[in-house]
Amino acid sequence: MMRRLEEFLVGNVTFPLTSTLYNRRGILPTFRNLKKSEFYSPEQMSRMQRERLKNLVLYAYQWIPFYRKRFKDVGLVPEDIRTLKDLENIPAITRQEVIDYHHDMVDSRFLQQALGADVSGRATGAPIFMAPFRQDRLVRNTSSGSTGAPTTFYEDGSRTALNWAHELRLRSWFGLNPGAREGRMARISTDYLPGARDIRMRRRLWNQLVLPGVNLGPEDFQVCYEKLKEFKPRVLWGFTSALAGLAGFLREQNLDPGPVRPELIITWAAPLYEHEERTLREVFDCQVTNIYGAREVGHIAMRCPEKNFHVNEEHILIEQDRSSLDGSQAGELLVTTLDITVMPFLRYRMGDLGRLARKECACGRTLLQIEELLGRTGEIFRTRDGRMISPNFWCRTFMNPALSGRIVRFQVVYKKDDEIEVRIVRGDGYNEETRTGLEKFLSGNFGQQMKVYITPVDEILPQVSGKYQMVVNEASVATESTG
Numbered sequence: 001m002m003r004r005l006e007e008f009l010v011g012n013v014t015f016p017l018t019s020t021l022y023n024r025r026g027i028l029p030t031f032r033n034l035k036k037s038e039f040y041s042p043e044q045m046s047r048m049q050r051e052r053l054k055n056l057v058l059y060a061y062q063w064i065p066f067y068r069k070r071f072k073d074v075g076l077v078p079e080d081i082r083t084l085k086d087l088e089n090i091p092a093i094t095r096q097e098v099i100d101y102h103h104d105m106v107d108s109r110f111l112q113q114a115l116g117a118d119v120s121g122r123a124t125g126a127p128i129f130m131a132p133f134r135q136d137r138l139v140r141n142t143s144s145g146s147t148g149a150p151t152t153f154y155e156d157g158s159r160t161a162l163n164w165a166h167e168l169r170l171r172s173w174f175g176l177n178p179g180a181r182e183g184r185m186a187r188i189s190t191d192y193l194p195g196a197r198d199i200r201m202r203r204r205l206w207n208q209l210v211l212p213g214v215n216l217g218p219e220d221f222q223v224c225y226e227k228l229k230e231f232k233p234r235v236l237w238g239f240t241s242a243l244a245g246l247a248g249f250l251r252e253q254n255l256d257p258g259p260v261r262p263e264l265i266i267t268w269a270a271p272l273y274e275h276e277e278r279t280l281r282e283v284f285d286c287q288v289t290n291i292y293g294a295r296e297v298g299h300i301a302m303r304c305p306e307k308n309f310h311v312n313e314e315h316i317l318i319e320q321d322r323s324s325l326d327g328s329q330a331g332e333l334l335v336t337t338l339d340i341t342v343m344p345f346l347r348y349r350m351g352d353l354g355r356l357a358r359k360e361c362a363c364g365r366t367l368l369q370i371e372e373l374l375g376r377t378g379e380i381f382r383t384r385d386g387r388m389i390s391p392n393f394w395c396r397t398f399m400n401p402a403l404s405g406r407i408v409r410f411q412v413v414y415k416k417d418d419e420i421e422v423r424i425v426r427g428d429g430y431n432e433e434t435r436t437g438l439e440k441f442l443s444g445n446f447g448q449q450m451k452v453y454i455t456p457v458d459e460i461l462p463q464v465s466g467k468y469q470m471v472v473n474e475a476s477v478a479t480e481s482t483g
């Protein structure tokens with residue numbers, strides 16, 4: 001009862017109120033609107049999108065030098081964009097363009113503030129504390145992407161507010177109300193200061209326990225475990241790598257997950273591979289979901305209890321690039337942020353391959369679905385005979401009962417279009433039979449034309465972020481640079 005009351009107060013009073021003070025406005029009203037529009041008919045939704053797109057295009061043309069130039073280059077004026085289909089006449093934006101022209105992509109009335117944010121001394125990737133979001137001040141943010149070259153972008157708090165409204169929507173799909181206790185593994189560990197004012201405040205006013213989420217070692221996981229045991233969150237939110245790492249740690253150390261058993265795990269910032277999801281379900285025995293998005297554009301799609309990815313269509317217009325269609329009918333995803341913000345994105349190349357589908361979902365929501373999210377374009381391997389191998393193929397291979405437990409970790413290196421190296425760290429149960437079994441499976445799958453070989457290694461190290469790179473694509477470095 002006390003807990004219910006606490007949740008209610010946090011969810012309806014202290015969280016929205018303090019957020020508003022720090023320029024993250026309208027979280028609850030947006031959330032309430034989302035709860036209605038998720039059942040809109042496709043016609044209603046597309047009418048709303050058309051209206052928002054019209055306003056966005058007018059705004060971008062008037063105030064953002066980059067888009068005005070882009071429109072002029074292809075001979076368009078805002079009035080030419082009347083339908084969602086017309087949008088295809090605007091060339092898509094690449095990640096490299098954002099790196100090169102980010103100042104031109106900001107509303108020109110806010111350029112001075114953007115330049116001010118550049119020299120504010122916040123390091124790349126450092127967390128944003130609350131204060132900088134005060135009225136009309138821009139914050140510089142960066143997104144590292146999968147290839148390491150950071151893109152710079154600016155926000156005024158509205159994108160963050162929208163992300164939170166979307167997260168409230170996602171929790172509601174799993175029966176959790178605003179204000180439900182949440183453990184959040186997201187901070188960069190070197191910046192994580194347990195006594196920091198910001199962290200204490202989040203705990204008290206937002207029911208949120210902030211924990212480190214990057215570069216985690218055994219001691220960090222132990223700290224997270226102790227704190228979570230005491231805090232007992234109903235939602236556990238974090239980088240996919242951090243949460244999967246925590247689950248693996250509890251299992252290895254034989255620690256009891258009982259006291260930390262949340263009702264819902266939300267993974268973010270990376271695809272949730274099947275083997276990671278299985279570990280999370282097995283260790284925590286709860287529901288697991290995933291948010292697909294990027295820092296620049298926010299939360300794009302979220303997975304419902306029926307395991308379908310629904311696009312946040314009210315604020316995100318998503319397209320499938322027709323020029324990159326292949327045999328599986330998947331294409332690169334392009335995103336347009338429909339809100340008027342200081343730095344909107346029109347047709348931004350996400351570097352991910354997926355397939356969109358308008359179909360019924362047993363959850364009843366009518367939002368567009370990303371039927372298959374195949375992964376980063378750079379992680380997908382095309383064989384000479386035109387087949388596409390997505391990272392999930394390898395997850396499934398190594399989840400095979402004959403292999404799991406015998407191989408501790410694996411990494412696939414695509415050397416050339418006809419050569420694949422599979423690096424493995426052998427576990428206790430590994431023997432000659434495991435090796436011949438794997439070889440047989442691989443040659444059965446790839447045939448004689450493909451050279452596939454297994455290299456046992458002592459260890460496979462994570463990237464700086466803490467994420468294990470499952471697939472290294474040396475065969476198509478050129479396409480990776482767009483991702």
Ligand SMILES: [Zn+2]
Nearest residue numbers: 304308361363
């Ligand atoms: Zn659904």
